[in-house]
Amino acid sequence: xxxxxxxxxxxxxxxxxxxxxxxxxxxxxxxxxxxxxxxxxxxxxxxxxxxxxxxxxxxxxxxxxxxxxxxxxxxxxxxxxxxxxxxxxxxxxxxxxxxxxxxxxxxxxxxxxxxxxxxxxxxxxxxxxxxxxxxxxxxxxxxxxxxxx
Numbered sequence: 001x002x003x004x005x006x007x008x009x010x011x012x013x014x015x016x017x018x019x020x021x022x023x024x025x026x027x028x029x030x031x032x033x034x035x036x037x038x039x040x041x042x043x044x045x046x047x048x049x050x051x052x053x054x055x056x057x058x059x060x061x062x063x064x065x066x067x068x069x070x071x072x073x074x075x076x077x078x079x080x081x082x083x084x085x086x087x088x089x090x091x092x093x094x095x096x097x098x099x100x101x102x103x104x105x106x107x108x109x110x111x112x113x114x115x116x117x118x119x120x121x122x123x124x125x126x127x128x129x130x131x132x133x134x135x136x137x138x139x140x141x142x143x144x145x146x147x148x149x
Contacts (some may be wrong), residue, residue, distance in 0.1 A: 015137070017137040023037040045104050092121065112138075
């Protein structure tokens with residue numbers, strides 16, 4: 001069982017859509033994004049437990065202090081802590097998609113793909129061009145992921 005934030009799952013599928021087939025470690029941050037992403041891509045039946053708190057990606061990160069993300073955000077997103085911002089994104093995804101606690105990776109991808117337009121309602125603080133690109137790459141990644149199964 002992987003504990004994961006909904007926006008992290010979308011990021012994995014988005015990056016998969018950008019052409020990344022195998023994720024590599026981030027030596028500086030030491031988080032487990034690469035490990036979780038590789039598991040999700042190779043095993044669509046892996047069980048996921050959704051959270052808005054620090055997940056299995058965050059826990060080993062050097063910026064995760066006592067379960068709180070201490071990483072910075074670009075000034076363009078306003079004066080908000082990254083942990084609060086991420087929780088806001090994840091709560092929006094949970095609410096808009098009416099998500100429950102557990103899914104397989106494949107089932108969660110299907111749900112998110114079917115209602116992919118919610119990306120524009122979730123990433124409100126981002127520049128429209130960035131959100132559009134997120135939408136396009138997520139769509140490509142989800143189509144590829146779902147087609148392979």
